[in-house]
Amino acid sequence: MNISNHGRSILHVDLDAFFVSVERVLDPRLYGRPVVVGGSPETRGVVAAASYEARQFGVHSAMPMGQAFRLCPDLIRVGGSHGMYSRASKAVFELIGNYTPLVEKVSVDEAYLDLSGTHHLFGNALDAADSMRREVKERLRLDLTIGISSNRLVSKVASGFAKPCGLFDVRPGQEPRFFAPLPVKVMPGIGPVTAKRLRDFHIDQLGVLASTAGWFLEEVFGSYGASMQRRARGVDETPVCPPWERPERKSLGHERTFAEDLDDLKVLRGRLQKLLEKACVELRAEGFLARTLSVKVRYADFVTETRDFTLPAPSDHDLEWWEVAQQQLDRMLKRRTLVRLLGVRFTGLERGFWQGGLFEKERVVQRERIAVQDKIRKKYGEQSVQSGDRLWLRNSL
Numbered sequence: 095m096n097i098s099n100h101g102r103s104i105l106h107v108d109l110d111a112f113f114v115s116v117e118r119v120l121d122p123r124l125y126g127r128p129v130v131v132g133g134s135p136e137t138r139g140v141v142a143a144a145s146y147e148a149r150q151f152g153v154h155s156a157m158p159m160g161q162a163f164r165l166c167p168d169l170i171r172v173g174g175s176h177g178m179y180s181r182a183s184k185a186v187f188e189l190i191g192n193y194t195p196l197v198e199k200v201s202v203d204e205a206y207l208d209l210s211g212t213h214h215l216f217g218n219a220l221d222a223a224d225s226m227r228r229e230v231k232e233r234l235r236l237d238l239t240i241g242i243s244s245n246r247l248v249s250k251v252a253s254g255f256a257k258p259c260g261l262f263d264v265r266p267g268q269e270p271r272f273f274a275p276l277p278v279k280v281m282p283g284i285g286p287v288t289a290k291r292l293r294d295f296h297i298d299q300l301g302v303l304a305s306t307a308g309w310f311l312e313e314v315f316g317s318y319g320a321s322m323q324r325r326a327r328g329v330d331e332t333p334v335c336p337p338w339e340r341p342e343r344k345s346l347g348h349e350r351t352f353a354e355d356l357d358d359l360k361v362l363r364g365r366l367q368k369l370l371e372k373a374c375v376e377l378r379a380e381g382f383l384a385r386t387l388s389v390k391v392r393y394a395d396f397v398t399e400t401r402d403f404t405l406p407a408p409s410d411h412d413l414e415w416w417e418v419a420q421q422q423l424d425r426m427l428k429r430r431t432l433v434r435l436l437g438v439r440f441t442g443l444e445r446g447f448w449q450g451g452l453f454e455k456e457r458v459v460q461r462e463r464i465a466v467q468d469k470i471r472k473k474y475g476e477q478s479v480q481s482g483d484r485l486w487l488r489n490s491l
């Protein structure tokens with residue numbers, strides 16, 4: 095079953111309450127107290143990160159700051175120092191890079207490592223992981239949680255169990271047994287909608303999903319059913335892919351054919367905005383800026399139109415691109431025909447992150463909010479950050 099992963103040691107490393115931990119290094123009085131990083135309640139700020147002490151009161155990321163203070167009146171709020179978080183992250187990954195060059199960073203505080211074949215240098219993966227944790231703690235005063243197994247998927251779930259400040263090792267061959275009793279929703283890729291669908295069929299645990307008849311899953315979920323089942327059995331062959339091994343992308347985009355042809359401009363704009371946000375999230379996740387956006391419209395009679403627009407400076411910013419996209423759409427919809435498809439595509443991709451501009455300070459605040467949204471989307475699924483949040487994004491301009 096899991097033959098190709100035999101002998102592999104894949105680690106998922108995750109810094110605990112990262113922003114809060116960095117703030118504590120800067121101000122040790124914050125240790126042991128309920129701390130959040132985020133904007134003030136007066137400016138409709140949200141929680142970007144919460145310490146474990148704050149989480150005990152029910153405070154969590156993305157919560158409006160006002161609500162956080164109602165849940166925990168003794169809460170200490172810190173404004174946040176984004177440059178410092180980047181520097182701390184860089185220091186951590188430099189240190190981790192001494193253990194293996196095969197590091198795939200997936201966010202500012204999270205990465206996958208392939209330690210296969212390094213035992214002659216650092217002993218087995220468990221020893222290496224333990225020394226990595228101690229080194230990060232002693233030299234940078236940050237807590238690292240690590241999940242270890244033969245593949246990325248199982249290690250990711252394992253680290254979730256080890257948090258905070260722990261180490262969880264799933265021995266080779268034990269992956270299915272580790273997964274079996276877990277609720278289906280712990281599996282990355284199973285969002286609330288799929289979880290509910292599974293529950294409707296009394297598939298509550300990964301072990302049940304693993305042993306459900308394949309034809310049935312295929313009937314209900316299509317080809318996704320088969321891959322979901324493989325993953326429920328603890329099988330994942332995705333390699334750890336350091337940046338230099340990743341093929342460079344030329345473009346990135348999404349399109350959508352509607353269940354029913356549309357002509358309402360407001361609805362069409364809403365659909366376009368969703369596609370654009372999704373593409374912008376991916377740009378940022380992959381560390382790209384784009385120069386050009388193409389908006390595509392296909393009408394009910396299959397006539398297709400595209401319009402390109404190039405910004406003077408490349409960007410990965412939702413709002414900047416939304417203005418462009420909206421104008422393109424408005425200019426295109428001149429035919430009195432229903433629309434069957436909308437699409438957006440970024441080209442002219444460059445490596446980099448958005449650097450700020452004229453209104454540096456406001457922009458940095460916005461940037462942090464977007465980073466939080468992206469994190470939430472990644473964790474809870476595409477639908478978790480919706481128009482309400484777009485509203486506060488816009489209010490912050």
Ligand SMILES: [Mg+2]
Nearest residue numbers: 108109110203
């Ligand atoms: Mg973390």
